[in-house]
Amino acid sequence: MPKYGRGSCWWAGRFRGGGYRLTMPRQSILEVLDNASKHLSAEDIYLAVHKIYPNVGLTTVYRTLDLLVQMGLVSKLDFGDGRARYELSESSKGVKQHHHLVCTGCNRVIDYTDFIDEEIKLLGRIEKELSKKFNFKITNHLIRFYGLCNECQNKK
Amino acid sequence: MPKYGRGSCWWAGRFRGGGYRLTMPRQSILEVLDNASKHLSAEDIYLAVHKIYPNVGLTTVYRTLDLLVQMGLVSKLDFGDGRARYELSESSKGVKQHHHLVCTGCNRVIDYTDFIDEEIKLLGRIEKELSKKFNFKITNHLIRFYGLCNECQNKK
DNA sequence: GTATAATTGAAAATGGATACCATTACCAAT
DNA sequence: ATTGGTAATGGTATCCATTTTCAATTATAC
Numbered sequence: 514m515p516k517y518g519r520g521s522c523w524w525a526g527r528f529r530g531g532g533y534r535l536t537m538p539r540q541s542i543l544e545v546l547d548n549a550s551k552h553l554s555a556e557d558i559y560l561a562v563h564k565i566y567p568n569v570g571l572t573t574v575y576r577t578l579d580l581l582v583q584m585g586l587v588s589k590l591d592f593g594d595g596r597a598r599y600e601l602s603e604s605s606k607g608v609k610q611h612h613h614l615v616c617t618g619c620n621r622v623i624d625y626t627d628f629i630d631e632e633i634k635l636l637g638r639i640e641k642e643l644s645k646k647f648n649f650k651i652t653n654h655l656i657r658f659y660g661l662c663n664e665c666q667n668k669k
Numbered sequence: 670m671p672k673y674g675r676g677s678c679w680w681a682g683r684f685r686g687g688g689y690r691l692t693m694p695r696q697s698i699l700e701v702l703d704n705a706s707k708h709l710s711a712e713d714i715y716l717a718v719h720k721i722y723p724n725v726g727l728t729t730v731y732r733t734l735d736l737l738v739q740m741g742l743v744s745k746l747d748f749g750d751g752r753a754r755y756e757l758s759e760s761s762k763g764v765k766q767h768h769h770l771v772c773t774g775c776n777r778v779i780d781y782t783d784f785i786d787e788e789i790k791l792l793g794r795i796e797k798e799l800s801k802k803f804n805f806k807i808t809n810h811l812i813r814f815y816g817l818c819n820e821c822q823n824k825k
Numbered sequence: 826g827t828a829t830a831a832t833t834g835a836a837a838a839t840g841g842a843t844a845c846c847a848t849t850a851c852c853a854a855t
Numbered sequence: 856a857t858t859g860g861t862a863a864t865g866g867t868a869t870c871c872a873t874t875t876t877c878a879a880t881t882a883t884a885c
Contacts, residue, residue, distance in 0.1 A: 534851070536863070555841080570865035575842065577863095593747055595873085596841060614805055623803055628795045635791055636812075639784045643814060647779055649770055651816035656792075658799060660807035690831065690882060711872080726834040731873065751842085752872060 524586060531584060538562070538569045542577045543586070552590055552598035552622060594620045612656045618665030632656055680742060687740060694718070694725045698733045699742070708746055708754035708778060750776045768812045774821030788812055 524543055528535040545561045546553065553561075559574045578599055581587035590598040592615050603610045610633065614623040640651050680699055684691040701717045702709065709717075715730045734755055737743035746754040748771050759766045766789065770779040796807050 534862070536850080538864075568865080572843085572866075573864055591747065591749055614799060614803060614807075616805070617808070623805070625799060625803070627798065627802070631791060632795070635787060639788070640814060642783065643770060643781060644816075646783065647770060647781070648819040648822075649772070649779070649814070649816050650822050651770075651814050652773070653815040655811060655813040655815070657811040658796060658805070658807050659809035659811070660800075660805050663804040666804075666806050692832070692882080694833075724834080728834055728836095728874085729832080732833085 527584060527586060533580065533584075537566065538573050539577050539580075541566055541569065542574060543581070546581075546587065546599065546601050549600070552600045554596045554598055556596070558599065592620065592622060598622075612658075614658045614660070616662035616665055617659050618661050621662050623662070683740060683742065689736065689740075693722060694729045695733050695736075697722055697725065698730060699737070702737075702743060702755065702757050705756070708756045710752045710754055712752070714755065748776060748778060754778075768814075770814045770816070772818035772821055773815050774817050777818050779818070 525535055541562045542558055545558050555574050555578060559571045562569050562574065578587060582589045586602060587599050588602045590600065592598065609626050610629050611624040611626045612629065614625055636654050640654065643649060644651050681691055697718045698714055701714050711730050711734060715727045718725050718730065734743060738745045742758060743755050744758045748754065765782050766785050767780040767782045768785065770781055792810050796810065799805060800807050
């Protein structure tokens with residue numbers, strides 16, 4: 514009997530195809546991410562997984578997240594508060610892309626999807642030109658706004 | 670005789686006006702930033718300052734940088750390699766804005782000014798709308814591209 | 826000068842992330 | 856089924872940029 518059961522989830526194929534094993538820790542980390550409504554830190558994920566599978570270690574969470582990022586299934590986000598956050602990448606979920614609005618007061622993050630099409634269009638155009646000019650193979654871009662949220666404007 | 674000489678630099682007024690003292694450590698940190706041709710880490714700055722004023726501590730460098738960022742004289746940049754970089758903010762230098770192209774292979778950063786006007790225009794428009802929609806007081810934005818530089822594409 | 830508050834710096838603490846390494850799970854070929 | 860090789864795991868120790876602490880020093884107002 515295999516110790517690690519195999520779910521039949523949409524990501525299973527990505528693992529097989531990449532030559533990676535879909536183990537229980539990986540499976541459960543993906544499930545946590547799939548059910549998350551917000552961006553989770555590595556520790557958030559560790560705690561959530563740990564509740565169900567207490568023998569999954571923090572190291573494995575970090576390693577798995579790195580792997581998932583490398584596979585393109587997960588996006589690693591750094592909002593500048595000293596700990597990275599992770600979310601299923603949009604292409605994975607088949608969801609409309611979004612960008613972020615970050616409150617520098619309380620670190621709250623708001624996802625927005627407005628103007629995304631315009632943003633993507635401009636970015637795509639710039640990307641093409643910059644690639645040529647600097648001989649850079651661009652893989653990723655970032656648009657983000659920083660400021661104070663409703664609550665933090667009225668504090669102090 | 671004051672131990673800390675006072676330069677008559679453009680930033681002196683900003684200090685006085687803000688109720689801050691313009692001390693020698695602060696003065697020298699600003700000079701290092703002013704002469705820098707690239708983004709410097711806190712340690713870079715510490716070493717540069719330390720060469721001239723060996724009794725300036727790393728703690729003070731960090732504290733001063735925080736202050737300068739808060740005053741708007743300096744921009745803090747996080748390229749994801751685990752240490753922050755600092756540069757005089759464009760408005761301080763009266764220079765054309767630029768954005769960054771970051772190599773995920775070697776962490777090299779290329780500044781580009783192409784398309785900046787278009788970027789700024791779009792960002793300004795979006796900014797206005799998002800401010801209204803989320804009641805967010807936006808203070809800052811970020812556009813950045815990640816990828817592999819010329820050298821890193823050919824490695825491996 | 827003196828008082829007062831700001832500023833400093835050395836050392837210690839913090840905390841997210843990583844390296845190390847012995848152990849375990851998986852898979853393919855016998 | 857057994858085996859041998861490789862991938863994956865998890866606990867601990869460690870790294871390292873950044874903060875905190877706190878006593879000593881310095882700048883400014885009086």
